[in-house]
Amino acid sequence: MLYRRFPRIPEKEISAVGFGLMRLPTIDNDPKRIDESAAEEALLAALEEGINYIDTAFPYHGGMSEVFAGKAMEKLGLRDKLYLATKCPTWLVKEPSDFESLFAKQLERLKTDRIDFYLLHALNTERWERVKKLGGMEFLEKAKRDGRIGHIGFSFHDPLPTFKRIIDEYESWEFCQVQYNYVDTAFQAGDEGIRYAAEREIGCIVMEPLRGGSLANPPPAVKDIFAEYGKPRTAAEWALRFALERQEVATVLSGMGSAMQVRENAAVGSSVRPNSMTRAETALIERAAAFFKEKMPVPCTTCGYCQPCPQGVNIPDVFNIYNTASAFGRLGDRGPWYRNSVIPGGTGADRCVSCGECLPKCPQSIAIIDKLAEAHAFLMG
Ligand code: SF4
Ligand code: SF4
Structure with a gap:
């Protein structure tokens, strides 16, 4: 595994590929019923492969991702072997004391006394204003001072101008997390947002590098494009390589559902250095991106935040x-x-x-x- 650093956190080496705990294997297709034995196997494979960053969040798997992570870390003795990231569910914060109570619940679920990387989850204009008004940044700074939080960041899904404003309005961000893949280079933060953050020494974590899995299983036309390269590479590898190409990116999160996926993705994280893509490779990726943009009518990443629908629409x-x-x-x-x-x-x-x-x-x-x-x-x- 290759390792990278955030400009403002030079003391920590982060694996180039991180483990997103939002698409763990489940039983009977029920997101809340994590197949713990298969998920533990994947987690152990990640550690074996040198992955040292795991990312969960309050709502993942209907709240069970944090619970699984806590149980697995305790059972397998992993807490001190990896960096743990989770996120404050900003949409649930209605009054100042909610920051503390939600955080306490997360520590309890995760069976730990500290979160290494704590993010304000899915900031947008409305949530950012509310976080500031309710003293969210003061809470984060206090928790950092007393050692319960290691580093402060945010994840983001909103237009670029909001991203820049959030970056500009708080000078102590240590990292941020953005959606980025070869189809979404000019969407939300995108290329420009990543560059903007980097110019201010704020490193990026990439999420959705496979666009909810759709880039891992592309249609035959895209496979044909990649086949022109001559060397065998999976579509997932092409997508991960694209995200890892950027110097500003500290780690690329992949929501992995099996030990086999972990090993495949870890192999990419072990071999790809920034700025290493040839013109021929870039041209193939641009053609694949153009294909998807033309054919996919809905930019849905299957994140599930819109659920549940009161009428049952999935x-x-x-x-x-x-x-x-x-x-x-x-x-x-x-x-x-x-x-x-x-x-x-x-x-x-x-x-x-x-x-x-x-x-x-x-x-x-x-x-x-x-x-x-x-x-x-x-x-x-
Ligand atoms: S439609 Fe729902 S699942 Fe798709 S991106 Fe929006 S919130 Fe996520
Ligand atoms: S009924 Fe339609 S509009 Fe209402 S939450 Fe469900 S999908 Fe959305």
Whole structure:
């Protein structure tokens, strides 16, 4: 494994690939029922491969990701062998004391007395204003002084100007976390945001390098593009390489669901240095990006923040089916699956009553109601 550093945290070496604990293996497809034995195996494989950064958050796996991480670290004796990152669920903070009580709950779940990297989760304009007003930064600084927090950062899903404002309005950020992959270079923070942060000595963590997994399983047209390279590489490797190419990026998080995925991704993190991509490689990636941009009608990362829908619509699932069917250029098995399984199961777009509850929760600002209608029409053939 290769290691990198944040400019403001030079004393710590972070593995170039980090383990995101948001897509752990589950039982019966229930996100809250983590398959602990398979997840522990993946975690141990990560440690063996030199991955030393794990990233969880209050809402991942319906709250069970932090619980799993706490249990696994205790059982396997891992707490002092890795850097632990988790995030303050900023949308749940309604009054100043909530920062303390949420943090205490997270320490309890994680069975630890300190969080090495603590982020304000999914900041946007409204949340940033509320965090400042309710004394969030004072809380973080106090927790850092008394040793409960190692380093202060934020994760982000909003337009670029907001990103710059958040960077500018607090001078002690030590790191930030942004969505970045070869399709989303000019989306949210994007290329410009990463550069902007780096110019102020704030290092970046990349999330969604595989765009919710869609870049790991591309349609044949994209596989054909990558095949022109001559050497065998998986689509996931191409996507990880793209994110690791940037000097400003300290670690690239991958939401890994098995020990095998861990080992594959760790191999990439062990071999890719920044600024090492050739012109030929860059050209292939640009062509793949153009393909996806043209074919995928919804920029959904399947993060699930819009869930639950009071009517039972499985929004990320519907968008995933729609995007996949569109990218492959045909309905394939997706249309029948939607009609014969999703709709009868009561999670299809037909259930949407346009209440709008999901709209402010989407970090990608997707016009969910309109896009659901569009997806439904497409998938019904
Ligand atoms: S707008 Fe539709 S999808 Fe969104 S929460 Fe309401 S019913 Fe569910
Ligand atoms: S619609 Fe938005 S919030 Fe919902 S899963 Fe997709 S990206 Fe996430």
